[in-house]
Amino acid sequence: MFYYLSGTVAHIEPYLVVIDCGGVGYACRTTSYTLSSLKKGDKGKVFTHLNVREDAMELYGFATQEELNLFQQLISVSGVGPKAALSILSSNTPANLALSIITGDEKALTCAQGIGKKIAQRVILELKDKLAKGQAVNGAGETYGGTGVTVIPENKLSEASAALAVLGYTQGEINLALKGIDLDSLTLEQIIKQALKKMMKG
Numbered sequence: 502m503f504y505y506l507s508g509t510v511a512h513i514e515p516y517l518v519v520i521d522c523g524g525v526g527y528a529c530r531t532t533s534y535t536l537s538s539l540k541k542g543d544k545g546k547v548f549t550h551l552n553v554r555e556d557a558m559e560l561y562g563f564a565t566q567e568e569l570n571l572f573q574q575l576i577s578v579s580g581v582g583p584k585a586a587l588s589i590l591s592s593n594t595p596a597n598l599a600l601s602i603i604t605g606d607e608k609a610l611t612c613a614q615g616i617g618k619k620i621a622q623r624v625i626l627e628l629k630d631k632l633a634k635g636q637a638v639n640g641a642g643e644t645y646g647g648t649g650v651t652v653i654p655e656n657k658l659s660e661a662s663a664a665l666a667v668l669g670y671t672q673g674e675i676n677l678a679l680k681g682i683d684l685d686s687l688t689l690e691q692i693i694k695q696a697l698k699k700m701m702k703g
Contacts, residue, residue, distance in 0.1 A: 503527075503549045506562060510545040516587060518562060520545055529562030530583070533591040538564045552576075552583055559583070567697070568595045570669025578627045580620060588613045589624070596693050599664040602628050604689075628667060657684050661692045674700060 506529065508522035518539055519526045529547055539545045547562030548569040561583060563569040568590060575586035589598065592613035601609035602625055610621035658679065665675045678696035687695070 502551050503560070505546055505548045507546040508544070510539050510541050510543055513539060513541050516591075518545070518547065520547060520562070527560060527562075529560045530587060531562050532568065532587050534594060535562065535564040535568065561587075563590075565595065567668040571595045571598060571667060574628055574631075574667055574669075575624065578624050580623060585613075585616060585620065588615050592616075595668060596664070596697060597690065599667040600660075600690060600693060602667055603660050603663045605629070629663075657687075657689050657692060660689055661696065664689075664693050665696060668697075670700065 506520045506522055506527050508520045508527075510518060511521040511526050512519035513536060516530055516532070516536075517528060518531050518536060519528050521527075529549065531547065535547065539547075547564060548566050549563075550561040550569060550572060552559045552561060561569075561572065563572060572583075572586050572590060575581050575589060576583055581589075589610055592598075593601070593609060598609065600606075605625050607618060607621040607625065610616055610624060611618055661679060661684075662672075662675050665678070666672070670678070675696070678699045679692070682692055682695050682699075684692060
C-alpha cells in the first residue's frame with residue numbers, strides 16, 4: 502500500500518516517529534536505529550510496512566530498505582511479532598544482525614529487550630533454513646539448495662553472501678557487490694559493510 506513516506510519529521514518518541522506528508526501526519530512504529538537518523542523538524546524518509554490485524558492497522562517505518570527487509574524476515578519467523586522484531590532491530594545495526602543470524606550468534610539477539618534464548622534460536626534456525634532452501638551460495642558464488650538439508654559452508658564469501666541475502670538482496674546483486682573486495686584481508690563485518698556501500702552507490 503505504502504512503499505515509503507517522505508516529509509517533515511513532526512514528532513519523535515521511543516519506537517515511534519510521525520512523518521508529516523502534505524499536512525497529514527503518519528505515525529510509524531520504528532526502531533532506535535532508525536530514530537537515530539531522524540531529527541524533529543527536518544526532512545525524513547522511511548520505508549514502510551503495513552501490518553493489518555483484525556482490530557488494528559499499524560504502519561512501521563525504517564530508515565533503509567535493508568532494515569525493512571530484515572524486519573519482514575523476522576516477522577516471518579513463527580512466534581516473532583512486530584514488537585519483538587523492533588526490539589531485535591533496535592539492539593544492533595541491520596548488517597551486524599544479519600551477520601549474527603548467519604553465524605548463529607544467539608547473544609547478539611538475546612541482548613534485545615524481551616528476547617529469550619528460545620526465540621533467538623528459532624530466528625537463527627528458521628532464517629538459516631530459508632537460505633539453505635534456495636538463497637545460499639557455495640564457495641564459487643554459485644546458488645545451490647532446494648533440498649532443505651543443504652549446509653551453508655563456513656567461509657567468509659558464503660557467510661557474507663548469506664547475510665546480504667537476509668537483508669533482501671538478490672544473488673546477482675550480491676555477486677556484483679562482493680566482486681573486487683579483498684576477502685582474505687578483511688573481517689566478515691568489513692566485507693559486508695563494503696558490499697553495502699557499493700550497493701547503495703549503485
